[in-house]
Amino acid sequence: MRITKAEVVVTSPDRNFTTLKLTTEDGITGLGDATLNGRELAVVSYLRDHVVPMLIDRDAARIEDTWQLLYRGAYWRRGPVTMAAIAAVDIALWDIKAKAAGMPLYQLLGGASREGLMAYGHASGKDLPELFDSIREHQEQGYRSIRVQTGVPGLKSIYGIASNARLDGDQGVRYDHEPAQRGALPAQEDWDTRSYLRHVPTVFEAVRNEFGPELPLLHDAHHRMTPIQAAQLGKSLEPYDLFWLEDCTPAENPEALRLVRQHTTTPLAIGEVFNSLWDYQQIIREQLIDYVRSAVTHTGGISHLRKLVEYAAQYQIRSGFHGPTDISPVGMAAQMHLGLAIHNFGIQEYMQHGARTNAVFQQSFTFEDGLLHPGDQPGIGVDLDVDEAGKYPYEQAYLPYNRLADGTVHDW
Numbered sequence: 001m002r003i004t005k006a007e008v009v010v011t012s013p014d015r016n017f018t019t020l021k022l023t024t025e026d027g028i029t030g031l032g033d034a035t036l037n038g039r040e041l042a043v044v045s046y047l048r049d050h051v052v053p054m055l056i057d058r059d060a061a062r063i064e065d066t067w068q069l070l071y072r073g074a075y076w077r078r079g080p081v082t083m084a085a086i087a088a089v090d091i092a093l094w095d096i097k098a099k100a101a102g103m104p105l106y107q108l109l110g111g112a113s114r115e116g117l118m119a120y121g122h123a124s125g126k127d128l129p130e131l132f133d134s135i136r137e138h139q140e141q142g143y144r145s146i147r148v149q150t151g152v153p154g155l156k157s158i159y160g161i162a163s164n165a166r167l168d169g170d171q172g173v174r175y176d177h178e179p180a181q182r183g184a185l186p187a188q189e190d191w192d193t194r195s196y197l198r199h200v201p202t203v204f205e206a207v208r209n210e211f212g213p214e215l216p217l218l219h220d221a222h223h224r225m226t227p228i229q230a231a232q233l234g235k236s237l238e239p240y241d242l243f244w245l246e247d248c249t250p251a252e253n254p255e256a257l258r259l260v261r262q263h264t265t266t267p268l269a270i271g272e273v274f275n276s277l278w279d280y281q282q283i284i285r286e287q288l289i290d291y292v293r294s295a296v297t298h299t300g301g302i303s304h305l306r307k308l309v310e311y312a313a314q315y316q317i318r319s320g321f322h323g324p325t326d327i328s329p330v331g332m333a334a335q336m337h338l339g340l341a342i343h344n345f346g347i348q349e350y351m352q353h354g355a356r357t358n359a360v361f362q363q364s365f366t367f368e369d370g371l372l373h374p375g376d377q378p379g380i381g382v383d384l385d386v387d388e389a390g391k392y393p394y395e396q397a398y399l400p401y402n403r404l405a406d407g408t409v410h411d412w
């Protein structure tokens with residue numbers, strides 16, 4: 001089953017997406033997600049200029065061999081651009097293999113280990129009334145687990161809240177829908193850790209009082225604290241029984257989590273900016289986290305992410321795959337198949353894509369009663385409408401960044 005065609009499709013329906021489409025000599029097609037938010041064209045070049053020439057005439061059935069060839073054969077290791085490109089090839093090859101077998105991908109991965117995947121959505125508001133409304137809206141949409149982000153008094157615009165909202169035609173105001181804002185240069189936001197540390201526990205207290213003890217609540221600290229600040233936050237949030245505290249410290253320093261762990265029993269999740277199993281090796285072995293946040297798109301695809309979660313399983317660490325809108329429907333569906341099959345599934349982040357995106361990527365996954373299911377079509381279950389994709393050319397879009405009051409650049 002030779003690969004005869006490999007196309008890189010860039011489209012920008014509600015935001016930019018990079019998709020790899022492979023075609024075999026028997027006419028089977030496979031899709032892979034290669035979207036790297038804010039750096040999309042770097043992956044396009046990596047694929048078009050360096051990977052596609054190696055794929056033509058290769059046997060599409062040899063998934064592991066192709067992964068090893070692209071990874072080891074490049075000599076240079078890891079990094080988000082490389083790993084997103086390899087992920088796209090890997091996902092597309094699994095899509096082809098499952099279609100050739102006439103099965104949904106999760107069947108090839110061992111079959112379903114559960115009925116569906118518990119999903120969490122992003123509630124947010126600049127103040128408590130707005131946040132409560134947002135939580136209720138999410139509950140009405142069926143979400144049974146909710147991430148909570150709020151404004152902080154004194155800060156004009158911060159990650160994940162209303163000031164980032166844009167009017168989304170058919171969907172009303174969407175909070176944190178597309179943090180990458182289209183335009184020539186990155187937007188600047190402001191940050192103050194002490195104000196944040198004072199404010200966040202009061203928000204969780206109010207949310208628990210309003211919504212009761214059962215609702216699983218999550219929070220994303222987005223890499224902005226030092227280890228001791230993260231320890232303080234974890235400790236101050238213990239009374240509110242979080243499902244997890246995400247990315248409490250910067251990704252480059254795994255040892256920071258030792259210090260955080262010594263001080264708090266709040267469960268920890270990390271890894272959306274990691275891109276390989278090796279980034280997790282120490283923190284899994286030392287049991288410094290509870291959930292791995294990698295997305296299939298940014299961690300070398302199904303083959304590599306599966307190795308990562310199998311390793312994590314030996315330490316009772318579970319999956320919490322990254323699922324913002326910058327993971328395309330292809331990446332989302334691919335990780336749903338993996339999540340359905342593995343034993344140590346934890347939770348799946350799920351922000352819904354807009355109507356334009358859903359018209360470009362036709363999907364067969366479902367979201368009912370708070371549970372996602374990848375569907376039972378052969379393969380991954382997503383089709384790309386190339387003509388529809390062609391209506392939306394790439395638009396420059398950067399993620400925002402933070403400055404402190406004195407002008408210092410800070411982790412966003």
Ligand code: EZ4
Nearest residue numbers: 037179220222272324325326
């Ligand atoms: O900031 O996807 O947990 N989710 C997140 C996301 C990330 C964006 C970056 O591309 O942290 O909102």
Ligand code: CO
Nearest residue numbers: 220246247272
């Ligand atoms: Co996050």
